Amino acid sequence: MTSVNNGYLLGLFGGSYDASSATALTTAITKKAQPTAPWSTGAKASDPSALVRSALAGRNIINENAAQLDVKGASADYKKLFAMYSGLETLSALANRASTSGLTSTETALLQKRFASGLAELSKYMTTADLDGVRIVQGTAATTSKTTAAVPRDSAVSITGPIHEGSLDTPVAAFEGDTKFNITIKVPVGLSSTTTSVPIDLSTMGSTPRTMDNVLSYINKKLEDGGFQTRIGRQQIKEDPKTVQVNGKAVTLPAGPDKWALAIRGTSTETVGFTAAETSDAVYVVQQAGNAAVTTTTTVNGVSTTKTTSASTLTNQILKFQVDGGDAPEPTSGNVGETQWVEGRLSQETLPEGVQTVRASAVGPDGSLWIVADVTAGPDTQPIKGVQDVALMKYDSAGRLVATRALGAASTASGYALAIDANGNVAVAGSVTGALNTSTTDAGKTGDVAGVADSFVTVFNKDGEEVWTQRRGARAADEATSVSFGADGVVYVAGRSQSAMTGAASVGGWDGYVQAFKAAEPYPTAGIVSKSIGVTQFGTGGDDSVAATTVDGNNLYTAGIEDGHAVVRQFTLGADGVPTLAATRDLGLISGDIAGIAVADGKVILTGTSRDSGLAVGTATNANSGGKDVFVAALSTNLTPSASDRLSWYGTAGEDTAADVKVHDGKVWITGITGKSESATATDPTKGYLARLDPLTGMVEYEQSWTGVGDQAKPATLAIASNGASVLDRLGLPQGEIDQSDSKYLTAATSLRVGDRFYISPPDGGRAVPVTIEAKDTLATLARKISVASGGKLKVTVASEGGTVTGKDGETTTTTGGFQRLSITAKDGVKGAVITSGETGRDALAGLGLSAGYIGLATVDKSISTYGMGLPSNLTLNDAASIKTSGEKLQAALKAVRDAYRALAPVDPATTAASGAVPAYLTNQISNYQAALSRLTGGS
Numbered sequence: 054m055t056s057v058n059n060g061y062l063l064g065l066f067g068g069s070y071d072a073s074s075a076t077a078l079t080t081a082i083t084k085k086a087q088p089t090a091p092w093s094t095g096a097k098a099s100d101p102s103a104l105v106r107s108a109l110a111g112r113n114i115i116n117e118n119a120a121q122l123d124v125k126g127a128s129a130d131y132k133k134l135f136a137m138y139s140g141l142e143t144l145s146a147l148a149n150r151a152s153t154s155g156l157t158s159t160e161t162a163l164l165q166k167r168f169a170s171g172l173a174e175l176s177k178y179m180t181t182a183d184l185d186g187v188r189i190v191q192g193t194a195a196t197t198s199k200t201t202a203a204v205p206r207d208s209a210v211s212i213t214g215p216i217h218e219g220s221l222d223t224p225v226a227a228f229e230g231d232t233k234f235n236i237t238i239k240v241p242v243g244l245s246s247t248t249t250s251v252p253i254d255l256s257t258m259g260s261t262p263r264t265m266d267n268v269l270s271y272i273n274k275k276l277e278d279g280g281f282q283t284r285i286g287r288q289q290i291k292e293d294p295k296t297v298q299v300n301g302k303a304v305t306l307p308a309g310p311d312k313w314a315l316a317i318r319g320t321s322t323e324t325v326g327f328t329a330a331e332t333s334d335a336v337y338v339v340q341q342a343g344n345a346a347v348t349t350t351t352t353v354n355g356v357s358t359t360k361t362t363s364a365s366t367l368t369n370q371i372l373k374f375q376v377d378g379g380d381a382p383e384p385t386s387g388n389v390g391e392t393q394w395v396e397g398r399l400s401q402e403t404l405p406e407g408v409q410t411v412r413a414s415a416v417g418p419d420g421s422l423w424i425v426a427d428v429t430a431g432p433d434t435q436p437i438k439g440v441q442d443v444a445l446m447k448y449d450s451a452g453r454l455v456a457t458r459a460l461g462a463a464s465t466a467s468g469y470a471l472a473i474d475a476n477g478n479v480a481v482a483g484s485v486t487g488a489l490n491t492s493t494t495d496a497g498k499t500g501d502v503a504g505v506a507d508s509f510v511t512v513f514n515k516d517g518e519e520v521w522t523q524r525r526g527a528r529a530a531d532e533a534t535s536v537s538f539g540a541d542g543v544v545y546v547a548g549r550s551q552s553a554m555t556g557a558a559s560v561g562g563w564d565g566y567v568q569a570f571k572a573a574e575p576y577p578t579a580g581i582v583s584k585s586i587g588v589t590q591f592g593t594g595g596d597d598s599v600a601a602t603t604v605d606g607n608n609l610y611t612a613g614i615e616d617g618h619a620v621v622r623q624f625t626l627g628a629d630g631v632p633t634l635a636a637t638r639d640l641g642l643i644s645g646d647i648a649g650i651a652v653a654d655g656k657v658i659l660t661g662t663s664r665d666s667g668l669a670v671g672t673a674t675n676a677n678s679g680g681k682d683v684f685v686a687a688l689s690t691n692l693t694p695s696a697s698d699r700l701s702w703y704g705t706a707g708e709d710t711a712a713d714v715k716v717h718d719g720k721v722w723i724t725g726i727t728g729k730s731e732s733a734t735a736t737d738p739t740k741g742y743l744a745r746l747d748p749l750t751g752m753v754e755y756e757q758s759w760t761g762v763g764d765q766a767k768p769a770t771l772a773i774a775s776n777g778a779s780v781l782d783r784l785g786l787p788q789g790e791i792d793q794s795d796s797k798y799l800t801a802a803t804s805l806r807v808g809d810r811f812y813i814s815p816p817d818g819g820r821a822v823p824v825t826i827e828a829k830d831t832l833a834t835l836a837r838k839i840s841v842a843s844g845g846k847l848k849v850t851v852a853s854e855g856g857t858v859t860g861k862d863g864e865t866t867t868t869t870g871g872f873q874r875l876s877i878t879a880k881d882g883v884k885g886a887v888i889t890s891g892e893t894g895r896d897a898l899a900g901l902g903l904s905a906g907y908i909g910l911a912t913v914d915k916s917i918s919t920y921g922m923g924l925p926s927n928l929t930l931n932d933a934a935s936i937k938t939s940g941e942k943l944q945a946a947l948k949a950v951r952d953a954y955r956a957l958a959p960v961d962p963a964t965t966a967a968s969g970a971v972p973a974y975l976t977n978q979i980s981n982y983q984a985a986l987s988r989l990t991g992g993s
Contacts, residue, residue: 235329340369343366404426405446415471459484466486481513532548810895
C-alpha cells in the first residue's frame with residue numbers, strides 16, 4: 054500500500070504538517086481563503102443584457118450548479134449564497150430594463166411576467182436552501198414583529214367632524230337658528246330593550262350664549278335628569294403646520310386655529326342615537342376634484358431625470374346635498390374646513406388616500422351610504438395583498454367612515470357595481486385577475502386562465518361581513534358590470550365576456566351575459582358558498598355589453614350597447630329565479646353610453662348620454678342641443694313600442710356626461726360633468742352638476758352645479774337618501790343609532806380571506822407548519838395558532854394602541870377606541886422561529902401586513918448570525934413607482950447576501966479562542982477531515 058504524505062494532504066488545504074496534526078489541521082482550514090465572490094473585483098462581471106435575455110428565454114434564475122467555487126472543500130453555503138445573488142442580479146436587471154423608455158407593450162408585459170415568476174422562484178428557493186454557517190431569510194430579521202393590519206377596539210366614544218373653529222368663548226355657528234333634535238338612549242331590559250327619547254331644543258336656553266361649553270352643559274343636564282350615563286363632550290383637533298411646494302421649493306405654512314368636534318361618550322349598557330323631526334331628502338355625490346401631478350423629464354447624456362413641478366391635488370370626496378321638499382332647515386354655509394360651497398350642500402367629506410376610482414354607491418335601509426372603490430393602498434390598519442383591490446366602504450349619514458371591507462384579491466381587482474336589498478345585504482360585482490380564495494377547498498383559484506380577468510360577485514350582510522363570493526370566468530376575459538337582488542336571496546350578475554361563460558354559448562366578439570346565483574345550503578364551516586342557477590349569453594357578432602340591470606317583480610331588465618345600438622332586454626324570472634329571455638328592443642344607434650335602467654310608474658326608464666345619432670324611442674319632449682347630451686327614455690314594460698313612449702334630452706351646447714343616474718319616486722336624478730368643450734384637454738376646468746327630471750315630460754325640476762379644487766369637479770356616482778337631511782348634518786351627528794363596535798373577524802377587518810395562510814419553521818431548519826385563516830378567526834385565535842405552530846418558541850400578544858382621550862365634559866380622563874395588533878417576539882432563552890409567506894394567491898402575511906423572516910435574536914450563540922433580505926414577495930414592475938421600489942429592495946437584498954458571505958469568513962484560532970467557540974459547521978468539517986486523515990495514515 055502506498056502511503057500518503059500528511060504534509061501533502063494538508064498542503065491541499067493551504068497548511069503544513071507538524072506533529073500536532075489536529076492543531077495543524079485546524080490552523081490550515083481556518084486560514085483557508087473564501088471562494089471568490091461573484092461581486093469581487095477578481096470575478097467576471099455579469100452582463101445585465103445577457104441576464105435579461107436569459108430570463109426572457111424562460112431559463113431559471115436560480116442555479117446552484119452555475120456557481121463555480123475556486124477553493125476546494127469550501128462550504129456548500131457559498132454555492133447557495135452565490136445562487137441567491139445571481140438570482141437577485143437577474144431580477145435587478147429585469148427591473149432596470151423595465152425602467153427604460155420606449156419599450157413596446159409586448160416587452161413590458163413579458164418583463165413583468167418574468168419578474169413575477171423569478172421572484173416566486175427565489176421565494177421558493179429561500180424556503181429550501183438550508184445554510185450551515187449563517188441564516189438568511191427573504192424577509193426581515195428582527196427581535197419583534199408587529200402586524201400593520203389592525204382590528205378596531207370597541208369604543209363607547211364617537212367623535213364627530215369639526216363643527217367649530219377658534220375660541221371656546223365665541224358662539225358656535227352650528228348651534229344658531231332653529232336647532233332641535235332628539236337623543237335616543239336604548240337600554241337592555243331583561244331579554245328585550247327599551248328606548249327613551251330625550252328632546253333637545255336650544256331655543257329654551259334663552260339668552261345664554263350658544264358657546265360650545267354652554268350648549269354641552271345644557272345637553273348633559275337633560276341626559277342627567279333622564280337618569281342616563283351617556284354624556285356629550287368636546288374634542289380638540291389640533292392643527293399642524295403644513296408644508297407645500299411653491300415653485301419647486303418647500304414652504305411651511307403656520308398652523309391654523311384649533312378646531313372642535315363633539316365627543317359622544319356612551320356606556321356599554323346604553324346605545325346612543327339621534328333623530329330629527331324635520332327632514333328632507335338628501336343626495337350624495339361622490340366626485341374626484343383637483344389636478345394630477347405635473348412632471349417634466351429631462352435627458353442628459355442618455356440619462357433621464359423626472360421632476361415633479363406641481364404636486365398632485367387630486368382628492369376623492371363625498372358631497373351631500375339637501376334637495377327641495379321636506380321641512381328641514383336649509384344650509385346657509387359650508388361646515389368648518391370645507392371649500393367650494395354651493396347652495397344646498399350639507400357637507401363635504403374626503404375619502405381615504407389610496408382610493409383611485411369610485412364607480413358605484415347606494416344608500417342602505419338604515420340610511421348608511423355604501424361605496425365601492427378601487428384602491429391601490431389600503432388604510433394604515435388594512436393593507437391590501439395585491440396591486441389593486443376592491444374596497445366596500447360604509448359611511449353614516451354624518452359622513453363618518455364606520456367600516457371598510459376589502460375583497461382580498463391577490464393580484465388586481467376592480468369594482469363596477471353595487472346593490473343593496475331591503476334587509477341591508479350588499480352585493481358587489483366586478484372583475485379580478487390572479488388568485489381569489491373562495492373557500493378552503495377552492496383556495497387560490499385563478500379561473501380558467503390566470504392571466505385574464507374573470508367576473509366576481511361578493512355578498513355582505515348588513516354588518517359588512519362577507520356571506521359568499523363567486524368567481525366565474527370564461528376562457529377569455531370577462532367582467533361583471535352590473536348586479537341586482539331578486540327574490541329569495543337570488544343575486545343577478547350581468548356583464549360581458551369574450552368567450553363562452555360556463556353553461557352558455559358564445560355569440561361572437563364581446564357578448565353580454567346574465568347569471569343568477571343563490572346561496573347554497575347547508576353552509577360549510579369554511580364559509581357560505583353559492584351556486585349558479587342559470588346563465589344566458591347574448592348579443593351580435595360584434596362587440597356587445599350589459600351596462601345596467603334592474604329587477605321588477607318577476608322581470609329582469611338589462612340595458613347595454615350591442616354592435617353600436619342601444620338595446621334593452623326583458624327576462625322573465627321563474628319560480629326558481631332562473632332568467633328566460635322574453636323580449637328585446639333595439640332603440641337604434643347610440644353615440645355615447647348607457648348609464649342606468651329602472652322601472653317606475655309602469656315604465657322602463659333608460660338613461661345615458663349620446664349625440665343625436667338616431668335613437669328612436671317615441672315622442673321627443675325636447676330636442677338634443679347639438680352636442681353630447683343626457684337622454685331619458687320611458688318605455689312600456691313589455692318593451693313593445695307604444696304611443697306613450699317618451700324621449701327627453703338634457704344638456705348644454707357643450708359636452709355633457711351622465712356619470713350616474715338613479716330613479717327615485719318616479720323622478721330621474723342625474724350627475725356628471727356639464728358644458729365641457731368638445732376639444733377640452735384633461736386639465737381644462739370641469740363643472741359638476743346634479744339634476745332631477747320628469748321622465749314623461751322632460752321638465753327639469755331641480756338643478757345645481759359646482760366647481761372643485763383647481764377648477765376640477767368630476768362626479769362619479771350618486772345615491773339618494775329619503776329623509777336623509779336634517780339639522781343633525783350641521784352638528785356632525787348621524788341619524789339613527791351609533792354603531793360602537795365593528796366586526797372582530799379578521800376576514801372582515803382585514804383583506805384576509807378564508808384559506809389564506811403562512812408557515813412557521815424552526816430557525817435551524819425543519820418542518821414548516823402552516824397557519825391557516827378560518828372564517829371566525831380573530832386576533833386572539835390567530836395568536837394561539839402562531840404560538841402552537843412555533844412549538845412554543847414565539848410569544849404572541851394582542852397589543853392595543855392609539856385611541857381617543859375624552860372625559861365626561863371634554864376633560865382628559867380616559868382612553869378609549871384605537872386599534873389592536875399582533876406583536877410577536879421570541880420567548881426568553883429560545884431561538885425564535887422563521888415565518889415564510891403562503892403560496893401565491895393565498896399568502897396571509899400580505900393581508901396581515903406582517904413581514905416574512907426570522908423573529909428572534911440576531912445571534913443566538915456565536916456561531917450563526919441571521920441576515921434578512923427585506924425583500925417583499927409582492928414586488929412588481931407595473932409602473933414607474935413600483936419599478937423604483939423593486940430596484941431599491943433588490944439592492945438591499947444584494948447587500949444582505951454580501952454581508953452573509955463576509956460572515957462565513959474563516960476564523961483565526963487565536964481570535965476564536967478569545968472571542969468564542971469555532972462555528973459548528975466548521976467544527977464538523979474539521980472533524981470530517983481529521984477522520985479522513987486518520988484512515989489514510991492508519992491512525993485510530
